[in-house]
Amino acid sequence: MTQRDFDHIAEQLQQKSGILISGTTVKRLAQGEFARLPQIATLNAIANYYDYKTWQDFKASKIEDGPEKKSAEKRGKRFSIKYLSIPLVIIILGSFYFFHSTKGSVSNGEKASFSFRKNTANDIPNSVVFNYNIDEVQADSFFIQQSWDENRRIKIYKNSYTVTDIYYEPGYHIAKLIANDSAIKTLDVSIPTDRWFFYAIDNIAHYTTQYIKADAFNNNGSLGLSIQQLQENNIEAGKDKRYHYVYFPGHMDIHADNFQYKTRVRMQQVRNSLCPYIEIELYCQRGFMNMRCTTKGCAHEAFIIFGEQLKKGSDNDLSPITFDVSQWTDIEITVKNKVAVVKINDKEVFSTRYATDTKYLSGLGFISNGLCEVDRVELYGLDxxxxYKNEF
Incomplete structure (x- = not known):
């Protein structure tokens, strides 16, 4: 959870209880960073959120007397131990309620306006200015979400018409104007690269982006980076990171329902990973096509996505898409009329049919917890x- 999330929860508590609690206090509660019970006003606010008058009322409603009566002293100790963790539970439940429940109906959504302009052509990072008008829309809360990631939300208000957000990664993004939990307007925000672009992130949830600048990225006749280049960019290779190689063209004219993709790839470990993996990703205007290939012993970590079809190794046998990712491997993906077929080393290993309208292909990428080496990439329409075609 981000600080913005904690601030949202604090705001919800204030709306219900009338008691002002800072987002920082909420964060300390959620992370258990307190040596004694918080102030009674804070506890009362949490109790009010769940329709109890005071924290004492809340605690009393949870007491279950055993067959033997306990002394007041022992009961007090039980309170201090048992209910010290209650704020954490309340905050988790509160955040679940806030982000995943519908807090009321939305009316006049069609009267909203939503537009944007980029501050620069296609530079990364890229600040985007969103203009909006929600004055006539009836809803409890409003947000602008810059992409598929719900963590990338900015709260907006009536009688205010501009907000600026920053995109740290290239690609084809769907920005949303959200009222309560409903997207009432969407915008296609395309930030292409027209070249290979490299970056690393520490953790997919935290989304700390580190760009990797490389004058030369052809190593021994393949697309790739070296550990030396990571060091030159102050990338700590000893940390658990995901390395992204992405390419987004400015012009898109191949439909994601009918194409053929071929590549030859392997990866070099930069740290001792128990489950090294390579993700082959095809970006679409509406969604992703993604396949994580790992070693046979780590098939549990594999997954594959086409449209709405998501298959995880945790509840499917995805051993056919596993292989020794340190060795050169040929991968072929063919989609014809929304039927996807995957081949590895010329052997069909997976097929599925999906229904999602993914529109046009918008880019391609390789993601790994090591450094990929790509010998060739070919992407064609069935016509x-x-x-894209490159043998590097």
Whole structure:
């Protein structure tokens, strides 16, 4: 959870109880960073949120007397131990309520306006200015979400019409104007690269982006980076990171329902990973096509996505898409009329049908917890039209 999330929860508590609690206090509660019970006003606010008059009322409602009566002293100790963790539970439940429940109906959503402009052409990072008008829309809360990631939300208000957000990663993003939990307007925000672009992140949830600048990224006849280049960019290779190689063209003319993709790839470990993996990702205007390949012993960590079809190794046998990722491997993906077929080293290993309208292909990428080496990439429409072809 981000500080913005904690601030949202504090705001919800204030609306219900009338008691002002800072987002920082909420964060300390959620992370258990207190040596004694918080102030009674804070506890009362949490109790009010769940329709109890005071924290004492809340505690009393939870007491279950055993067959033997306990002394007041022992009961007091039981309170201090048992209910010290209650704020954490309350905050988790409160955040679940806030982000995943519908807090009321939305009316006049069609009267909203939503537009944007980029401050620069296609530079990364790229600040985008969103203009909006929600004055006539009836709802409890409003947000602008810059992409698929719900953590990338900014709260907005009536009688205010501009907000600026920053995109740290290239790609084809769907920005949303949200009222309560409903997207009432969407915008296609395209930030292409027209070249290979490299970056690393420490953790997918935290989304700390570190760019990797490389004058040369062809190593021994393949697309790739070296550990030396990581060091030159102050990337700590000893940490658990995901390394992204992405390419987003400015012009998109191949439909994601009918194409053929071929690549030859392997990866070099930069730290001792128990489950090294390579993700082959095809970005679409509406969604992703993604396949994580790992070693056979780590099939539990594999997954594959086409449209709404998500198969995880935890509840499917995805051993057919596993292989020794340190060795050169040929991967082929063909989609025809929303039927996807995957081949590894010329052997069909997976197929599925999906229904999602993914529109046009918007980019391609390789993601790994090591450094990928790509010997070739080919991406065609089934009519023979070439979107990308390179043997490096």
């Amino acid at each position: 023979g039209k070439v979107m």
